[in-house]
Amino acid sequence: MVTKLPLDVAAAGEACCAPLVTETITAEQAEVLAARIKALADPARLRLVSLLAASPGGEACQCDLTEPLGLSQPTVSHHLKVLYQAGLVAKEKRSTWVYYSVVPEALATIADVLTPGR
Amino acid sequence: MVTKLPLDVAAAGEACCAPLVTETITAEQAEVLAARIKALADPARLRLVSLLAASPGGEACQCDLTEPLGLSQPTVSHHLKVLYQAGLVAKEKRSTWVYYSVVPEALATIADVLTPGR
DNA sequence: TGTCAATATGGACATAGATCGATATATGCT
């Protein structure tokens, strides 16, 4: 079964390529883009992304993230879900553990919108 | 009189250069960085940035932004204030009008955090 | 099968934030 992603990743891609700073974006594009950026605009989630990227192999299971974050397990689970649904992190279940990893392209997509011609 | 900026721009700069994806950021860095990204993570504010950047001369007064946004004047004023306090836009008062313009470096700062080595 | 560990979900709560109408402030013009 494929987990449904409430945030349309393809649409986000389009919003990406409609350059924010060279021509006016539509209300719909702004909506999609804001949703993706909003997923990143939280201290806990930024730290999660940072922790994941700095982890050996670029991945970590949730159990390794809870303690360094200083948040409860349900809260960490919630934040990872937000990141996942925004397409910013990937997850892979191996037996009992779920390994999360960042999706660099997703971060680059956001970066590209902000920096025209780079 | 100098308007106070609740968001420490210098600190945001530091948070910038602490590469998000190559080493772990601190809780404080995450806090500052999230505040800046959060200022951008809103459909209305993304459209404002887009409208400003696409305006002739790269600037526009609030009166020209209210109508295309479809929001009330106080709401637009609020969003511009958020963007200004985050350092994402600059403002300059000329007689009755206040002209706003994007600060490309501020956008680039966010982009740089997301894309290591580019 | 029963237990334990990892993760997810549901419900509750508190705070933050987006929005508006009404009003205040500031500036130019007659």
Add this chain to the structure above:
DNA sequence: AGCATATATCGATCTATGTCCATATTGACA
């Protein structure tokens, strides 16, 4: 001075969200 326009602020309201505890679910293993 008085009025009109542009912008800012205030107060209220409704919604979104971050957080936790309690509990459900899943998979490994004795």
